[in-house]
Amino acid sequence: MSDPAAPAAHTRELWFPRDGMELRAIDSGPHAGEPVVLLHGFPQRTSSWDAVTPLLHADGLRTIALDQRGYCASARPRGRRSYRLEELVGDVLALLDHLGLASAHLVGHDWGAAVAWAAAGNHPERVRTLTAVSVPHPAAFLKAMLVSDQLLRSWYMGFFQLPFVPELLLNSPGAAPEKALAGMGMTPEMIARFRDEMVTDDAIRGGLGWYRALPFSSPRVVASRVGVPTTFVWSDDDPALGRGGAALTERYVDGDYRFVELSGVSHWIPEERPVELAEAISRRARGVAG
Template sequence: MGSEPPRSEEITFTRGPLRFRAIDSGPADGEAVVLLHGFPQRTSSWDEVAPRLHAAGFRTLVLDQRGYCATARPRGRRAYRLPELVGDVIALLDSADLPAAHVVGHDWGAAVAWGVAAAHPDRVRSLTAVSVPHPAAFLRAMIVSDQLLRSWYIGLFQLPWLPERLLTSRGNRPERALAGMGMTPEMIGRFRTEMVAAGAVPGGLGWYRAVPFASPKKATARVRVPTTFVWSDHDPALGRGGAERTAHYVDADYRFVEMSGVSHWIPEERPVELAREIIARAGS
């Protein structure tokens, strides 16, 4: 007899008028790990990481986040402020009847994970942030390093309609831009299917357009849960300045992991190593 296929089911929950979906997989009695994707990706960005967590006995909940999920795309920039994104994660935990979980995020998902850990430390057993440093470290790096130059696209994304047109155009301009960021042809194909064809690009851009409404006090609050920060030295968007300053904003056990020769897309490029770091942090 063959082994049974791994447990995997789609769960839904509501927060106000929004209806979210998440993929609940792995051992039902395992410690829960919440996986938060970034831009311009969706839940599939964790496809190579989650099974390795399952093999180690962890249950994973991969959230299709606000603006991406077809039934959770509110209008207006203020709907994408960090407290709203953090609240979505807490609503997921409540819907799954989880008092706390290990929280992992990549790119914008890391920014949300930092926010959840800072605002709700009682709900976070451990934090693994991937690529994006602590927000206060990021802001400091904008002043004292080349981070401002690396973040030029954030200003572009504030413009109306033009970013949508650039990212969804039929020519090869989006492909060239994403390839320049390190995406493989397979990843770019998923972007075309999961972001462009699914209509998720405007919602994803909403996260950037909410940046001017951020509360500096909430965005830069210190973190007091056990934390691992994973950064890669070939990331064109996020430099060493913020990575090396992140330790100053964590008042708990902290580990910095630098991956050499890896671009921004750590979950796809180094899933084995990333899963190992998540497991090490969650099990410590």
């Protein structure tokens, strides 16, 4: 039997405008709970949080998972500059404005973490706390390329700059994309979801736009220090992101900082370790020390 004193839960799909586009988000959990905005990465969408959100709801938190620019079918602008980091941050701010929220707790995985770092660094008044997953602070990431093996790990970012070829490869029906994703740690179920949400829904080009906009993002936006309370969750078996950037991240956070390392976990932390991730998010959102 449900607790009559518990806050009412809800799930709704919402749409909001920005720059002539319509973006989509999934708003769920107790409506009166502390709001937590969830930002997915590449090549995934809001479903990547499916194992995490029920755990956050059980802890009284409200979640808003954004189907981000380039992924959402009604928000796929053409042109590399449309995917600059400042535009991606602007989408998050537009979501908060649409919901009437002055601020929210912000959580991002992979590319979503890069957006979350930039939002927290440039708009701290809109971010109550930050939980970044897998991807370190952008300045730490760039520094790690010079002092660690991160440049070798990030070879695919250069490949994604090529026109047409990455789309052809990732959209192909053959085994090559599945083999690459499995090598990154994706399960068959996750790969099937990739096929449905990214390939069938024609979201590959939009997702690649984020990589192709890297040369056009403002250095100030990328490098801004973060002063809000921050947790960084990193896994030691991530083939794309080494320890170098993880170790350097603390240098770019002025607020209360906690580093959570998960052992034996690949890049896909929300699916592999939802319990530990939800605990880290909840502890940060509730201001629990340690």
